[in-house]
Amino acid sequence: MDDRKPNGGETEEYQLPPRLTDKQWNIAEAALRVFSEKGFSAATTSEIAREAGISEGTIFRHFRTKKEILLALLVPLISNTIAPNSVNSIRQLLLTNENLPLREVLVLISEERQQFILSNEKLIRLILTESQYHPELREIFFREVGYKTQDVLLRFIEQRQQKGELRQDLRPWALARSWFGMLVTFTLSPFLMPERSAGEDKRKELEDVIDLFLHGALPPTGRGAAAPECPL
Incomplete structure (x- = not known):
């Protein structure tokens, strides 16, 4: 029997044991x-x-159901292994390379995230797939991995703004969320759209993503110029 339910459906409450035998x-x-x-x-x-x-x-x-096995497996793995390893890894990278130029650090962050996902490929693929159907799993994954990683990147952005490497008129949270979104899309695209990612020059794609974050999509002569009004 398939225990999965699409988003928006009623969900069954599960009380997992605090410690598995x-x-x-x-x-x-x-x-x-x-x-x-x-x-x-x-x-x-x-x-x-x-x-x-x-x-x-x-x-x-x-276990009462197959879903209970899934949650009993993935919830502690996310909380006790995936999340701390993910957050501590990026935090240590930023600490070790805090004196490097901004662009170099962004490259290192991107490469580190790629390596982290490749090292946990099967597990992360399972989590991402089943998070679509199990709100309990989605909630803990975003809370323990997504939000905590964003918090680390937010502090990094604030530090680089104070150094004058990023615009100080933009809210740090907006910058952090923008970079995090680009980073997630870049690192997860081979999983989510493998047919689109096959054969792509990953290094060139990474350089483009970083350029887009740092300089925007306008050509050099257009940066700073007033954008034309868009008719409604």
Whole structure:
């Protein structure tokens, strides 16, 4: 049975145990391998049981549904592994390279995010896919990874504004959100639109993204000129 529901549908409340037993972790880790290979919807509890080396009935003594297995696996992984590793990695990068020019740091941030995603490719692909169907998963992923990463970038933007490397008349939050949006689109496009990303020059694309953030889309002679009025 597919436990997924599209966005906007009613969701069932789940009370996950604060700490999984060894048997529950064995089931959850087996489920991760099956989900990563087949996807949550196509995976069956019998396949999870076979991967875990247990009977299917044993699964239902520990978890009520396939969705409960998914959440029991991914919620602690996001909170205790993915989120702290993601945030600490970018925070350490910024601290180590705080004296480098702005453009060089933006390149390093982009490359670090790409590497982080590649290192956790199957897990992140599963999280992104299932976040569309499970609000509980989407909420914790954005809260623990997305928002906390934005906060780190916000402090970085504020520091670079104080150094005069970025415009001080723009709100730091607007700049941080703009860069974060570009960064997410750039790093996740191979997952979300693989057919569009195949064969692209990633380094050139990265340079274009950074140029767009730093200088905008207007040609050099047009920067600072009044934009023509747009008829309604």
